[in-house]
Amino acid sequence: MQQQIDLWIRALVRWFGYVPNRDLSGWILLIIAVITGVGATLLLTQIIRLVLQRRSDAVLTLLRNYLRTAFYFWLPSLFFLLGTNVQSERFLQRHPVADKTAEILFLLTSAWLGLRLLKVGEILLVRSYDISSDANLSQRKFVTQVQFVRRIMATLLVLVTFSLLLLSFQGSRKLGVSVLTSAGIVSVLVGFAAQKSLGNLLAGIQIAFSQQIRLDDAVVVENEWGRVEEINLTNVVVRLWDRRRLILPITYFVETPFQNWTRSDASITGTILLYLDYNTPVDLVRAKARALAEADPLWDQQVFAVQVTDTTPTTVVVRILVSSRDAPSSFDLRCHLRESLIQFLRDEHPQSLPQTRVLM
Numbered sequence: 001m002q003q004q005i006d007l008w009i010r011a012l013v014r015w016f017g018y019v020p021n022r023d024l025s026g027w028i029l030l031i032i033a034v035i036t037g038v039g040a041t042l043l044l045t046q047i048i049r050l051v052l053q054r055r056s057d058a059v060l061t062l063l064r065n066y067l068r069t070a071f072y073f074w075l076p077s078l079f080f081l082l083g084t085n086v087q088s089e090r091f092l093q094r095h096p097v098a099d100k101t102a103e104i105l106f107l108l109t110s111a112w113l114g115l116r117l118l119k120v121g122e123i124l125l126v127r128s129y130d131i132s133s134d135a136n137l138s139q140r141k142f143v144t145q146v147q148f149v150r151r152i153m154a155t156l157l158v159l160v161t162f163s164l165l166l167l168s169f170q171g172s173r174k175l176g177v178s179v180l181t182s183a184g185i186v187s188v189l190v191g192f193a194a195q196k197s198l199g200n201l202l203a204g205i206q207i208a209f210s211q212q213i214r215l216d217d218a219v220v221v222e223n224e225w226g227r228v229e230e231i232n233l234t235n236v237v238v239r240l241w242d243r244r245r246l247i248l249p250i251t252y253f254v255e256t257p258f259q260n261w262t263r264s265d266a267s268i269t270g271t272i273l274l275y276l277d278y279n280t281p282v283d284l285v286r287a288k289a290r291a292l293a294e295a296d297p298l299w300d301q302q303v304f305a306v307q308v309t310d311t312t313p314t315t316v317v318v319r320i321l322v323s324s325r326d327a328p329s330s331f332d333l334r335c336h337l338r339e340s341l342i343q344f345l346r347d348e349h350p351q352s353l354p355q356t357r358v359l360m
Contacts, residue, residue, distance in 0.1 A: 033083030
């Protein structure tokens with residue numbers, strides 16, 4: 001395809017060779033190349049639109065929605081670059097801005113198109129996975145890994161593009177060499193920054209594949225309960241129970257102990273503590289708690305226990321253990337049981353409520 005385009009453009013060059021002003025012929029050639037690229041872009045998008053009108057295709061629809069704008073700029077920049085490649089040395093020496101502009105535009109639009117392609121690839125890989133349920137551990141693991149790999153590749157693509165842009169200018173190459181060969185505080189700061197960045201990158205890779213955390217995991221960090229909302233290259237965003245966002249450096253989850261309530265299983269055992277009088281009929285409390293748990297759909301029927309675990313000079317501590325399928329269900333179940341047991345004791349066994357005795 002490229003050879004055919006080059007032959008076509010060379011034929012135009014030979015035709016424009018009859019134009020007395022060769023600089024003018026060169027600029028006309030570049031304009032024709034850009035117009036050809038725009039026309040090819042419009043033709044291709046029109047073909048895709050006609051195909052989608054006849055039959056629905058999810059992949060083509062996704063490509064059109066995510067790549068359309070970037071492709072509108074990339075294909076004309078490609079034709080512009082091909083147009084400069086077949087120009088004469090005399091034209092390029094007299095007008096170096098044309099060659100540099102074509103090179104820069106092609107690099108920028110290619111990077112833009114590459115970033116959009118990475119996003120499309122991520123969507124295609126994870127679109128059939130549902131991470132809304134705590135039970136989908138393997139699916140959340142895969143989605144976390146795909147998102148992290150996409151972000152690493154996007155970062156590398158941006159760095160490579162930026163490096164190629166710098167290398168395309170003679171002055172930037174000299175500046176880069178002078179910075180690399182310089183000594184003193186600049187070298188120390190650059191080395192320290194690189195060390196921190198490399199540490200964040202390695203921590204992110206470790207988290208992505210060792211799976212200390214995954215997207216939508218229920219975690220307790222900094223004495224706050226929440227769910228992992230985003231795992232970025234340098235930080236993790238935790239959505240707290242009250243809709244606040246706690247942003248932590250990604251190295252936090254490698255260096256600091258934290259609780260992950262959905263590491264291997266979403267189910268959890270909740271605890272209810274009741275401080276009651278010594279006259280409390282524990283057997284009746286146990287029977288009532290059992291009946292309440294069995295009547296509540298939030299109980300998963302795996303764990304249930306009622307025990308007197310401690311005493312104080314004025315009360316006994318009754319601990320009730322109940323299990324649920326996930327943390328939100330456990331919280332609601334404990335609230336329901338606590339409210340119902342307090343009402344039961346108040347109405348039917350008021351002597352069980354804490355009392356203060358005074359000896360006369």
